[in-house]
Amino acid sequence: MAKITLNKNNFFNNLDIIAKATKSVDKIAMVLKDNAYGHGLVEMATMAKEYGVKKAVVQTETEAKNIEDFFDYILTLNSIPHDMSDKIRYTINDLNSIVKFPHCTKVELKVDTGMHRNGIAMSQIEEAFTKIKEQGLLLEGVFTHHRSADELSSEWFWQMDNFKKVKQEAQNLADKHGFGTLRFHSSNSAALFRNSDFDEDMARVGIAAYGCMNLPDAIKVEGLKPVLSLYANKISSRELTKGERVGYGGIFETDENCVVSNYDFGYGDGFLRVCSNNYTTPDAKQSVGRISMDNSSFICEDEEILIFDDAGEIAKVVKTISYEVLTSLKPSIRREIV
Numbered sequence: 001m002a003k004i005t006l007n008k009n010n011f012f013n014n015l016d017i018i019a020k021a022t023k024s025v026d027k028i029a030m031v032l033k034d035n036a037y038g039h040g041l042v043e044m045a046t047m048a049k050e051y052g053v054k055k056a057v058v059q060t061e062t063e064a065k066n067i068e069d070f071f072d073y074i075l076t077l078n079s080i081p082h083d084m085s086d087k088i089r090y091t092i093n094d095l096n097s098i099v100k101f102p103h104c105t106k107v108e109l110k111v112d113t114g115m116h117r118n119g120i121a122m123s124q125i126e127e128a129f130t131k132i133k134e135q136g137l138l139l140e141g142v143f144t145h146h147r148s149a150d151e152l153s154s155e156w157f158w159q160m161d162n163f164k165k166v167k168q169e170a171q172n173l174a175d176k177h178g179f180g181t182l183r184f185h186s187s188n189s190a191a192l193f194r195n196s197d198f199d200e201d202m203a204r205v206g207i208a209a210y211g212c213m214n215l216p217d218a219i220k221v222e223g224l225k226p227v228l229s230l231y232a233n234k235i236s237s238r239e240l241t242k243g244e245r246v247g248y249g250g251i252f253e254t255d256e257n258c259v260v261s262n263y264d265f266g267y268g269d270g271f272l273r274v275c276s277n278n279y280t281t282p283d284a285k286q287s288v289g290r291i292s293m294d295n296s297s298f299i300c301e302d303e304e305i306l307i308f309d310d311a312g313e314i315a316k317v318v319k320t321i322s323y324e325v326l327t328s329l330k331p332s333i334r335r336e337i338v
C-alpha cells in the first residue's frame with residue numbers, strides 16, 4: 001500500500017522558524033484547508049496542537065468540526081453556519097451574503113485590497129459594518145489576502161498600504177458600532193516573511209509550515225524542511241529486453257535490457273499524470289511509460305520506492321506548484337507520523 005510519512009521534527013523545525021517571525025506561537029494560525037494541503041487534517045492538527053498552536057484556518061465548517069478539539073480558534077474561509085460553536089468564526093466574502101448568517105454568528109470581514117477574488121471592496125466597509133450590525137452578528141476581525149506576496153514586486157507594499165487604510169477605518173467603525181477591538185490579519189506564508197517587523201494579530205500560515213515554500217532568491221526563507229514524503233510499494237516486476245515498450249500507448253521503449261517494476265501509486269491517488277515518462281525520484285529511479293490510475297512503473301526492483309520527499313521538486317519538473325502536487329494526494333492514502 002502506498003503511504004505518506006509526516007516528519008514531525010521537520011514540522012516543528014518549520015514552526016520554530018515561523019514563530020520567530022510572528023514573535024509568538026499564539027499568533028500562528030495554521031492553515032489546514034484541503035486536508036491540510038494533502039498531509040492529513042487530523043494528523044497535522046494533532047501535531048500542531050502538540051507544538052502549542054492554538055489557531056487554525058480551514059475552508060468549511062465540516063473541516064472545522066473535525067478539528068474542533070485541537071484548537072481555541074478556527075476561522076472558516078467559505079462557510080455559512082449550520083452547526084455553530086464557540087470556537088468557529090465565519091468569513092464574510094460579499095456584502096450580499098451578510099443576511100445569510102444567523103444572529104450572533106462570530107464573523108470576520110474579508111476586504112479586497114487588490115486581489116479581486118473574494119472580499120468586499122474598500123469602498124463598502126461602512127455599508128458592511130451597518131449590515132453586520134443590523135443582522136446582529138458578532139464582528140471580531142477584518143482581514144485581507146495578498147495576490148503577489150511570493151513574487152518580487154512592489155504589489156505586497158501596495159496592498160499593505162491599502163490594508164493600513166482599511167484597519168483605521170474599520171477600527172473607527174467598530175468603536176462606533178460597539179464591536180470592540182478587532183483582530184487584523186493579512187499575511188499568508190510569503191507575506192509573513194516579507195514583513196521584517198510583523199505586528200499584526202495573527203498570520204495565516206500554510207505552505208511554510210509544510211516546508212514547501214518556493215520564493216525568489218531575494219526573499220527566500222532558509223531552513224524550512226518538507227514534512228511529507230510519499231512511498232509506494234511494488235505490485236509486480238518484469239525483465240524486459242531492449243526495444244520493448246511499457247504501459248498504455250507504449251510511450252516508453254527500453255534502450256537496454258532492464259527490470260521494470262510497477263508500484264501502487266497512480267493518478268487516482270494523486271500522482272500527476274503529466275509526470276509520466278518525465279520524472280526521476282530522489283533515489284534516481286526513472287518513471288517509465290504512462291502513469292495509470294492505480295499504478296506507475298519505474299526502472300527499479302525495490303519492494304518500496306520513495307516517490308518524492310519534496311513536493312517542490314516534483315512540481316518544478318511538471319511546471320506546477322507544490323500546493324497542487326500536495327493537494328492532489330487522496331485522503332485514502334495511509335498517513336504515518338515519523
Ligand SMILES: *Cc1c(COP(=O)(O)O)cnc(C)c1O
Nearest residue numbers: 031145188189204205206207208
Ligand atoms: C490558503 C490561504 C492562506 C495560506 O497561504 P500559504 O501561501 O499557503 O501560506 C492564507 N490565507 C488565505 C485566505 C488562504 O486562502
